[in-house]
Amino acid sequence: xxxxxxxxxxxxxxxxxxxxxxxxxxxxxxxxxxxxxxxxxxxxxxxxxxxxxxxxxxxxxxxxxxxxxxxxxxxxxxxxxxxxxxxxxxxxxxxxxxxxxxxxxxxxxxxxxxxxxxxxxxxxxxxxxxxxxxxxxxxxxxxxxxxxxxxxxxxxxxxxxxxxxxxxxxxxxxxxxxxxxxxxxxxxxxxxxxxxxxxxxxxxxxxxxxxxxxxxxxxxxxxxxxxxxxxxxxxxxxxxxxxxxxxxxxxxxxxxxxxxxxxxxxxxxxxxxxxxxxxxxxxxxxxxxxxxxxxxxxxxxxxxxxxxxxxxxxxxxxxxxxxxxxxxxxxxxxxxxxxxxxxxxxxxxxxxxxxxxxxxxxxxxxxxxxxxxxxxxxxxxxxxxxxxxxxxxxxxxxxxxxxxxxxxxxxxxxxxxxxxxxxxxxxxxxxxxxxxxxxxxxxxxxxxxxxx
Numbered sequence: 001x002x003x004x005x006x007x008x009x010x011x012x013x014x015x016x017x018x019x020x021x022x023x024x025x026x027x028x029x030x031x032x033x034x035x036x037x038x039x040x041x042x043x044x045x046x047x048x049x050x051x052x053x054x055x056x057x058x059x060x061x062x063x064x065x066x067x068x069x070x071x072x073x074x075x076x077x078x079x080x081x082x083x084x085x086x087x088x089x090x091x092x093x094x095x096x097x098x099x100x101x102x103x104x105x106x107x108x109x110x111x112x113x114x115x116x117x118x119x120x121x122x123x124x125x126x127x128x129x130x131x132x133x134x135x136x137x138x139x140x141x142x143x144x145x146x147x148x149x150x151x152x153x154x155x156x157x158x159x160x161x162x163x164x165x166x167x168x169x170x171x172x173x174x175x176x177x178x179x180x181x182x183x184x185x186x187x188x189x190x191x192x193x194x195x196x197x198x199x200x201x202x203x204x205x206x207x208x209x210x211x212x213x214x215x216x217x218x219x220x221x222x223x224x225x226x227x228x229x230x231x232x233x234x235x236x237x238x239x240x241x242x243x244x245x246x247x248x249x250x251x252x253x254x255x256x257x258x259x260x261x262x263x264x265x266x267x268x269x270x271x272x273x274x275x276x277x278x279x280x281x282x283x284x285x286x287x288x289x290x291x292x293x294x295x296x297x298x299x300x301x302x303x304x305x306x307x308x309x310x311x312x313x314x315x316x317x318x319x320x321x322x323x324x325x326x327x328x329x330x331x332x333x334x335x336x337x338x339x340x341x342x343x344x345x346x347x348x349x350x351x352x353x354x355x356x357x358x359x360x361x362x363x364x365x366x367x368x369x370x371x372x373x374x375x376x377x378x379x380x381x382x383x384x385x386x387x388x389x390x391x392x393x394x395x396x397x398x399x400x401x402x403x404x405x406x407x408x409x410x411x412x413x414x415x416x417x418x419x420x421x422x423x424x425x426x427x428x429x430x431x432x433x434x435x436x437x438x439x440x441x442x443x444x445x446x447x448x449x450x451x452x
Contacts, residue, residue: 010429017187017428024186027178028197034076034171035069035198039164042073042141049140055401058314062290064404067198073137075171078129080194083176085287086121090114095337122176123169130168134161188421196417199410202401210402228398235389235406239415242382245274247375249368251353268353272372274379276338279412281330281380282387285323315391324384331380341368386412 012018038044054063054071063070066079094100094114103110138156175194182190214225248269292311311319345365347353354360358367390403404410 082126206401246271277334284330285326320388327384328380341365
C-alpha cells in the first residue's frame with residue numbers, strides 16, 4: 001500500500017504524465033456523456049423493449065462494445081465498431097492489393113493516406129449499418145415514442161430517417177476522433193481505451209444482475225456467486241499469462257576487437273510471444289461474426305431462420321465452432337504479418353549474432369519461423385477457448401451479461417489495455433528515474449487494438 005501511494009505521488013510530480021492522464025479522463029467522461037444523449041425525436045422513456053432485446057445474445061455483445069449506447073438509442077449507438085471493421089478491411093487489402101502494400105512501405109505519408117482511406121470506409125460502413133439500426137429501433141418502440149416527428153410509428157418521416165442516419169455517422173466519426181486524441185495527447189491506445197471503458201461500464205450492472213439472479217431466481221445464493229467470482233479471477237490471471245507468455249531464443253554475439261576494446265561475446269535472448277497477435281484475431285473474427293446480424297437489419301434472432309439464426313446465436317454450437325476456427329486462422333495470419341523471421345535473421349547477421357547450432361541467414365529465418373509455428377498453435381487454441389468461454393459458462397446458468405466477462409473479446413481487451421496502459425505509465429516513471437509500478441520495473445503490455 002505504501003508503495004502504491006508513493007507511485008501515485010511520483011505520477012503527480014511528472015507534469016507531462018499528469019496532464020496526459022487528466023486529458024484521457026476528460027475524453028472518457030465526454031464519451032460516457034455522449035452515450036446517454038438520445039437520438040432527436042426518440043422518447044428515452046420508451047426504450048424498455050430495446051433494452052430487453054440487447055440484454056443478451058449478439059445484440060448484447062454489440063451493446064457492451066458501445067458502453068450501453070446501443071440500448072440507449074444514443075448518438076453514439078454504433079460506437080467504434082464500424083471504424084474497427086474498416087481498419088480490418090484495410091489490413092486485409094494490404095495483404096492482397098499492391099497499391100495498399102505500396103502505401104504501407106511509404107512510411108509516415110503512406111500511413112496518413114491509409115488512415116484517410118480508413119475514415120472514408122468507416123463512413124460507408126456506418127452508412128450501411130445505420131438504417132438497419134434505425135429499422136430495428138422503430139420496431140422496438142411504441143407509436144408514441146417518436147411523436148415529435150410522426151405519430152404513426154409504421155411510417156416515420158423521411159426527415160427522421162435522414163437525420164438519424166447522419167447523426168449516427170457523425171457519432172461514430174466523433175468517437176473515432178476522441179480515440180485518436182487519446183492516442184496523441186493522452187495515455188494508452190485511444191481506440192482500445194474507448195472499447196475498454198464501454199465494457200467496464202457494463203460490469204457493475206452485470207455483477208448486480210448475476211447476484212440478484214442467484215439470490216432470487218436460479219438459486220445457489222451467495223456461495224455460488226462467490227464461486228463464480230473466484231472462477232472469473234482465475235480466468236483473468238490465465239488471460240494475463242496468455243498476453244505475457246514468451247518463449248526465449250538464445251542469441252550469441254561474436255567477439256570483435258576494435259583497437260583496445262572488445263565488443264560482443266555476450267549471450268542475449270529474443271522473446272517470442274506465445275500470443276504475438278494479441279486480441280486482434282478475436283477482433284477480426286468478431287467483426288465478421290457480426291455480419292449476419294447486420295445483414296438481417298438488427299432483427300431479433302427469434303425472427304430469423306436457417307443460416308442467420310445459427311450465426312446470431314452466441315451460445316449455439318455453429319456460432320462458437322466457426323468463431324473458434326476463425327480465431328485460430330487469424331492468429332496465424334496476424335502473427336505472420338507481425339513477426340518477420342527474415343528481417344530478424346538479417347538483423348542478427350548484421351550485428352554478428354547467431355543462434356547456437358543454427359547457421360546464420362536463411363537457416364536462422366527458418367528456425368525462427370518453425371519455433372513461431374510451434375508456439376502459435378497452442379496459443380491460438382487457448383485464445384479460441386477463452387473466446388468461447390462465455391457460451392460454456394452460460395450453459396451452467398450464468399446470466400448472459402455476466403457470462404461475457406468470463407472470456408471472449410471483453411476480458412482479453414480489458415487485460416491487454418490495462419497492461420499496455422500500465423506499461424506506458426511505468427515507462428514515464430522509469431524515464432525520469434522513479435520506481436516503476438512493480439518491483440521488477442517491467443510490465444509486459446500490448447496494445448489491444450492497433451489500428452494504424
